Amino acid sequence: MAKISLRVTALTYLLFLLVLPVGVICWRTFDQGLAAFWQALTSPEALHALQITVVVAVPAVLLNTVFGLGTAILLVRHKFWGKSALNALIDLPLAVSPVVAGLALVLVYGRFTPVGTWFYDHGVQVIYALPGMILATVFVSLPLVVRAVAPVVEEIGIEQEQAAWTLGATSVQTFRRVTIPAIRWALAYGMVLALARSLGEFGSVAVVSGNISGQTQTASLFVQDAFDNYNQQAAYAVAFVLAVMAVTSLLLIQLLRPKESRR
Amino acid sequence: MSALADSNQPEAATSRLLTDPSQPGAALGGGDGPVEILGSTVAGVAGPKQPRKARSARPRKPRRTSGTVGLGIGVGLATLYMSIVVLIPLGAVVWRARDGGLGSFWDSVTTPEALAALKLTVSLSIVVGLVNLVMGTLIAWVLVRDSFPGKRVVEMLIDLPFALPTIVAGLVLLSLYGQSSPLHINLAYARSGVLVALLFVTLPFVVRTVQPVLLELDPQIEEAAYSLGAGKATTFRRVLLPSLLPAMLSGAALAFARAMSEFGATVLISGNLPFRTEVSSVYIYNQIENDNMAGAAAVSTLMLLIALVVLICINLLTRWAARRG
Numbered sequence: 001m002a003k004i005s006l007r008v009t010a011l012t013y014l015l016f017l018l019v020l021p022v023g024v025i026c027w028r029t030f031d032q033g034l035a036a037f038w039q040a041l042t043s044p045e046a047l048h049a050l051q052i053t054v055v056v057a058v059p060a061v062l063l064n065t066v067f068g069l070g071t072a073i074l075l076v077r078h079k080f081w082g083k084s085a086l087n088a089l090i091d092l093p094l095a096v097s098p099v100v101a102g103l104a105l106v107l108v109y110g111r112f113t114p115v116g117t118w119f120y121d122h123g124v125q126v127i128y129a130l131p132g133m134i135l136a137t138v139f140v141s142l143p144l145v146v147r148a149v150a151p152v153v154e155e156i157g158i159e160q161e162q163a164a165w166t167l168g169a170t171s172v173q174t175f176r177r178v179t180i181p182a183i184r185w186a187l188a189y190g191m192v193l194a195l196a197r198s199l200g201e202f203g204s205v206a207v208v209s210g211n212i213s214g215q216t217q218t219a220s221l222f223v224q225d226a227f228d229n230y231n232q233q234a235a236y237a238v239a240f241v242l243a244v245m246a247v248t249s250l251l252l253i254q255l256l257r258p259k260e261s262r263r
Numbered sequence: 264m265s266a267l268a269d270s271n272q273p274e275a276a277t278s279r280l281l282t283d284p285s286q287p288g289a290a291l292g293g294g295d296g297p298v299e300i301l302g303s304t305v306a307g308v309a310g311p312k313q314p315r316k317a318r319s320a321r322p323r324k325p326r327r328t329s330g331t332v333g334l335g336i337g338v339g340l341a342t343l344y345m346s347i348v349v350l351i352p353l354g355a356v357v358w359r360a361r362d363g364g365l366g367s368f369w370d371s372v373t374t375p376e377a378l379a380a381l382k383l384t385v386s387l388s389i390v391v392g393l394v395n396l397v398m399g400t401l402i403a404w405v406l407v408r409d410s411f412p413g414k415r416v417v418e419m420l421i422d423l424p425f426a427l428p429t430i431v432a433g434l435v436l437l438s439l440y441g442q443s444s445p446l447h448i449n450l451a452y453a454r455s456g457v458l459v460a461l462l463f464v465t466l467p468f469v470v471r472t473v474q475p476v477l478l479e480l481d482p483q484i485e486e487a488a489y490s491l492g493a494g495k496a497t498t499f500r501r502v503l504l505p506s507l508l509p510a511m512l513s514g515a516a517l518a519f520a521r522a523m524s525e526f527g528a529t530v531l532i533s534g535n536l537p538f539r540t541e542v543s544s545v546y547i548y549n550q551i552e553n554d555n556m557a558g559a560a561a562v563s564t565l566m567l568l569i570a571l572v573v574l575i576c577i578n579l580l581t582r583w584a585a586r587r588g
Contacts, residue, residue: 097524104352200428203526
């Protein structure tokens with residue numbers, strides 16, 4: 001009996017906090033009909049925002065993948081001065097508010113800072129432009145690939161790589177043919193996590209992008225902008241697309257994550 | 264317990280939970296074996312013994328130097344990347360905050376609006392931590408010890424708040440608990456609305472820290488307690504709680520930290536009314552919009568300090584859990 005009441009309590013909590021809200025977004029998106037949804041989604045601003053989201057997220061994920069892979073191997077396989085400091089600092093972006101992350105980047109790369117001026121003189125605008133948005137996205141998703149890959153690098157050990165070396169393989173060959181295949185699922189898992197985070201990032205990008213409609217507006221910024229301007233159908237349509245991306249990545253994560261049953 | 268204890272890198276376990284607690288600690292070491300094997304293999308690389316001997320048939324002197332140089336370059340690049348993206352910018356925030364001396368820092372932090380926002384943020388985050396402590400543990404218990412149709416779906420849904428973009432979460436909650444609420448519950452522009460938004464985004468933390476620990480606990484211990492005449496409450500307090508407590512507390516601390524820093528989910532439902540529903544991150548955002556960078560940097564520095572303290576607490580909790588495991 002007690003078990004039943006606990007179950008009911010837990011499920012009721014989840015119903016009101018999780019299931020109903022997610023249900024209501026589907027309802028709100030489609031209550032004007034499919035045509036209205038489609039029209040709102042294919043407006044030039046919405047399409048541009050979705051496009052910018054991809055343009056920002058993909059380079060950010062790739063940068064973090066290269067960094068994450070390299071750093072995971074460094075942290076697991078090597079000893080060097082400052083290792084534990086690096087290890088601790090990698091988690092920092094997760095504890096920092098996205099707004100603070102945005103502010104931090106503006107203070108260094110803004111138009112009227114020494115660094116920002118240097119870039120501007122060389123024809124690159126960082127803040128209120130794509131480079132700054134990519135930088136902000138890299139900031140907030142920085143630890144994800146490292147933390148997904150490191151445990152698996154640890155687990156596979158180095159026997160296979162040693163075997164490859166003794167058989168005369170070069171470092172590059174060993175890395176490409178032995179290390180990468182062994183960690184590919186963990187790498188994919190980390191990349192999906194990073195991609196999900198990058199596609200939905202709001203706070204930091206809101207600060208560094210300037211939120212210029214049709215130029216530096218990502219999909220999540222578009223949602224807020226459309227909602228504030230009473231264009232609810234557009235807000236719900238783009239939010240729905242973002243939610244679908246989130247659920248898709250959730251499914252991928254479930255597929256890719258190291259299985260408990262493996263034990 | 265062992266989910267946290269298995270890890271020989273407590274921070275790593277913690278960070279996975281910050282991002283995605285769906286991956287239980289089990290994945291980390293896959294048990295006790297690999298970590299130990301690892302310890303020795305890592306030592307093998309670092310020490311000159313094993314690998315050198317294996318390669319002694321071929322002249323490997325150049326590889327050794329190129330390895331050291333390679334390591335240096337690798338560490339250098341990683342540090343450079345971290346510095347460009349994270350460390351220098353965060354340093355600039357602190358630098359900017361102390362620009363006008365400690366006095367002006369203090370003035371910026373203690374303006375009535377900043378202080379009100381900070382008080383609201385801290386008190387809401389404490390409530391969020393406490394609610395999650397209870398409900399998260401309860402949900403984890405139901406997911407582990409109970410079985411019902413649709414459990415797998417619920418299991419998956421738990422992670423949704425992490426995958427869902429925060430602005431979408433805010434929009435979703437506003438449409439359910441806003442002015443045109445189909446349930447006729449209007450929490451828009453109220454503190455309770457902000458609380459619901461924070462509860463939504465922090466839901467998975469405690470569930471996902473407690474769940475792996477509970478999985479490791481043998482249900483027979485609970486049954487033994489019952490059969491010896493202990494009531495439900497006593498069993499929970501004397502048998503389950505001691506093992507679960509470190510995981511519960513680190514989950515709650517993670518939820519607290521997330522609630523402190525959340526922006527996207529609260530920005531729509533709160534309406535950002537100064538002195539009423541404006542939380543610190545929104546306050547910082549407004550100061551940036553009004554070009555008050557010094558004020559924004561001062562409050563940001565304070566938030567960074569709080570985040571740092573919470574991170575240290577979580578780290579200590581993880582170590583405590585590891586010792587007990």
